[in-house]
Amino acid sequence: MVVGQAAVMVESRICVGVVAGAHGVRGLVRVKSFTEEPSDIAAYGQLSDAEGRRHFELEITGSAKGVLLARIDGIRDREAAEALRGVEFYVARDALPAPAEEEFYHADLIGLPAVLADGSSYGTVRALHEFGAGDMIEILLEDGGVSVLPFTRAVVPVVDVDGGRIVIAPPTETEAREDSASEDGT
Numbered sequence: 001m002v003v004g005q006a007a008v009m010v011e012s013r014i015c016v017g018v019v020a021g022a023h024g025v026r027g028l029v030r031v032k033s034f035t036e037e038p039s040d041i042a043a044y045g046q047l048s049d050a051e052g053r054r055h056f057e058l059e060i061t062g063s064a065k066g067v068l069l070a071r072i073d074g075i076r077d078r079e080a081a082e083a084l085r086g087v088e089f090y091v092a093r094d095a096l097p098a099p100a101e102e103e104f105y106h107a108d109l110i111g112l113p114a115v116l117a118d119g120s121s122y123g124t125v126r127a128l129h130e131f132g133a134g135d136m137i138e139i140l141l142e143d144g145g146v147s148v149l150p151f152t153r154a155v156v157p158v159v160d161v162d163g164g165r166i167v168i169a170p171p172t173e174t175e176a177r178e179d180s181a182s183e184d185g186t
Contacts, residue, residue, distance in 0.1 A: 012092060013048065013093060014096065015050075015088045016034050016041050016044070016047070016090065016091050017031050017035070017041045017068075017088070017089045018089065019086060019087045020032045020085070021085045022082040022085070023081070025077065025078045027072070027075040027076045027077050027078065027080055027081045028061060028069050028070065028071055028081060029069070029072060029081045029084055030067040030068070030069060031067055031068045031069075031070050031089070032066075032067050033068055038068055039060050039068065041058060041089065042060050044092075044096065045057075045091070045095060047089040047090060048089070048091075049087055049088065049089070049090065050090060052090070056089060057073055058070045058071070058072060059072075093107075104159060104161050106128040108161050109128060109137075110126070110127065112125045112161070112166055113164065113165045113166075114139050114167075115166070115167055116167070116168060116169075117169060121142055122142070122147075122168045124139065124140045125137065125139060125140075125166060126138045129148075134151070135151035136150060137149050137150075137151040137155075139168065154171075155168065155170065156168060157169055
């Protein structure tokens with residue numbers, strides 16, 4: 001998986017990061033990068049906001065506590081940097097390298113039909129989430145409900161971006177009962 005986290009596709013652009021806040025008093029911003037190699041966020045050229053109206057060139061100056069520190073042209077003080085908090089950075093999909101075999105961009109999965117092994121419809125991929133302990137895939141079910149499943153090969157054995165679908169093998173649910181404690185109460 002090349003681009004993860006909150007990767008979202010807007011038209012033909014992919015979100016590759018977000019401004020987490022200001023750093024210092026000279027206009028540096030803290031950037032949470034969603035690219036596999038965090039500093040690659042600056043390698044794709046000009047970035048835009050979600051609407052495509054504002055454009056940004058990032059100059060990475062360092063890193064701190066899991067985020068990149070960057071300078072953005074025209075941002076000279078803390079107030080201006082803080083005003084960018086929450087701005088998502090997008091790049092044109094075709095500016096990104098082609099994923100290797102068995103790799104894909106999370107954004108390429110959003111909207112794909114999810115089917116069961118027998119070909120019956122399960123739902124539509126709504127999101128992928130990274131929570132640190134493993135990726136989770138969120139499926140909007142046919143009945144309008146939502147299913148959040150581990151994004152593992154056992155649960156998602158087939159990811160066919162070119163074919164426009166994924167195959168889901170939902171785990172069987174287990175139920176814990178109150179009377180399952182041992183007789184001595186432990």
